[in-house]
Amino acid sequence: MSIIVARIDDRLVHGQVVIGWGRPLELNRIVLVDAEVAGSDFERDLYRMAVPAGIDVEFLRPVEAPGRLAALADGPDRVLVLTGSVAGMTWLARASNQIRSVNLGGIHAGPGRREYLRYVYLSPEELADLRALAATGVSVTAQDLPTTAPVSLESLAP
Amino acid sequence: MALSRLTRSLGRLLMLQSSWTYERMQGVGIAFATLPLLEPLRDDPARHREAVSRSTELFNAHPYLAGIAAGAIARAEIEGVAGPTIQRLKTALAGPLGSLGDQLFWIGVVPGVMAAMLMAVGLGAGWPAAAVGLVLYLAVRIYVTAWGLGLGYRTGLGVAAALKASRLDDQVRRVGLGAGLMVGLAVPIVGRWLANGATPGLAALALGGAGGVWAALVRSRIPGARLLTLVAMAIIILWHWSTP
Numbered sequence A: 001m002s003i004i005v006a007r008i009d010d011r012l013v014h015g016q017v018v019i020g021w022g023r024p025l026e027l028n029r030i031v032l033v034d035a036e037v038a039g040s041d042f043e044r045d046l047y048r049m050a051v052p053a054g055i056d057v058e059f060l061r062p063v064e065a066p067g068r069l070a071a072l073a074d075g076p077d078r079v080l081v082l083t084g085s086v087a088g089m090t091w092l093a094r095a096s097n098q099i100r101s102v103n104l105g106g107i108h109a110g111p112g113r114r115e116y117l118r119y120v121y122l123s124p125e126e127l128a129d130l131r132a133l134a135a136t137g138v139s140v141t142a143q144d145l146p147t148t149a150p151v152s153l154e155s156l157a158p
Numbered sequence B: 001m002a003l004s005r006l007t008r009s010l011g012r013l014l015m016l017q018s019s020w021t022y023e024r025m026q027g028v029g030i031a032f033a034t035l036p037l038l039e040p041l042r043d044d045p046a047r048h049r050e051a052v053s054r055s056t057e058l059f060n061a062h063p064y065l066a067g068i069a070a071g072a073i074a075r076a077e078i079e080g081v082a083g084p085t086i087q088r089l090k091t092a093l094a095g096p097l098g099s100l101g102d103q104l105f106w107i108g109v110v111p112g113v114m115a116a117m118l119m120a121v122g123l124g125a126g127w128p129a130a131a132v133g134l135v136l137y138l139a140v141r142i143y144v145t146a147w148g149l150g151l152g153y154r155t156g157l158g159v160a161a162a163l164k165a166s167r168l169d170d171q172v173r174r175v176g177l178g179a180g181l182m183v184g185l186a187v188p189i190v191g192r193w194l195a196n197g198a199t200p201g202l203a204a205l206a207l208g209g210a211g212g213v214w215a216a217l218v219r220s221r222i223p224g225a226r227l228l229t230l231v232a233m234a235i236i237i238l239w240h241w242s243t244p
Helices: A016-019 A039-049 A060-072 A086-093 A122-137 B003-011 B028-044 B047-053 B066-078 B082-121 B127-168 B168-195 B200-219 B225-242
Strands: A003-009 A027-035 A055-062 A079-083 A102-104 A114-117 A120-122 A139-142
Touching: A003 A016, A003 A060, A003 A086, A003 B047, A016 A079, A016 A102, A016 B028, A027 A060, A039 A055, A039 B082, A055 A060, A060 A079, A060 A086, A060 B066, A079 A086, A079 B200, A086 B028, A102 A122, A114 B066, A120 A122, A122 A139, B003 B028, B003 B127, B028 B047, B047 B066, B066 B082, B066 B127, B082 B127, B082 B168, B082 B200, B168 B225
Parallel strands: A003 A079, A003 A102, A027 A055, A027 A079, A102 A139
Antiparallel strands: A114 A120
8 A cells, every 4th residue: 555644735745745754654645636737837837846856746627536546555755645625635535545544734724614723723624525535444633743643533522 | 016925925934833723733834924925816806805714724734835835925916816726726836835944955955964063073173063054954955935925926826837947845855865975974973072072062963963864864765865975974984994
């Protein structure tokens, strides 16, 4: 299994992802699943700049992602899958059978959201989506960095 | 007029981290720094209010490179780029500016300048070397922030292409290699100086600095930097042993 982490982070590709997770887990591929980024030249150019040597990054529209993840699962790469929203990841986890756990890495304050951790704010709809995903057997935990303790969804929002 | 606005914005960028919060991170600081640049929109209060409000939204990048985002956002607002596009530009800039800034400063300029300071102290320059190193570091920090602010403000939505053309990523790699070389040169020189008995204050400074540069070196992902450090150390050690 080469899908090492499936992370929700609204900052997408940034230091916590490429250095914080990339180095200790020896990741060598980041798959960013986001329709708008996949269709935007300037955004793709910028995110490529955030990735240091030794890590490849690819940008997929959601519809392309399940097939690509299935191919990567049998390959040699150590992969981090990234979406910017809860809806994006819950859709992907249902459409692909490669995602067994989901990491809440950075979901920040926004309209209708409530603070659960300093880096996790969720709306009631997002929380319900995550609970429904967890009920299918996918492990859902909040953890911003590998050096911090993971917090399960049940203890986050009992 | 534009120069005056840029200068005021630069002054505010130097205080960027003072308003950091978990909720918006640097968002409020970026808004404060962007305010002078948004003055041309004051003739249209509704548009100005919308632009200022948008600039307070969540943002986080390396503070020394955040000026690139402040300038680009302001230019995009003045040019009337659609709000959602500006929000996406801001989000897309955060990661690269954080990653490049971390590599440029925390594992490039900082260990490089620290190593140069320690080497100068080890070679007998004394405390003035620390002051010169500090001034040099601050000069680089302010220059980079000013350069970034100007680049962003000139290019707006075209900032991605401008960043690519600036070869900032190549400069980051070169600075990292330079820092690796400086650390490699400094470690044996400072080690010899410590072994010969330094004054306690300078020895503590040297030990702290050596710890810092080693920690930065371990984090370095710049290809060749660690090897360059070891080669430089070996050259200095061999040179020292071969000198009567």
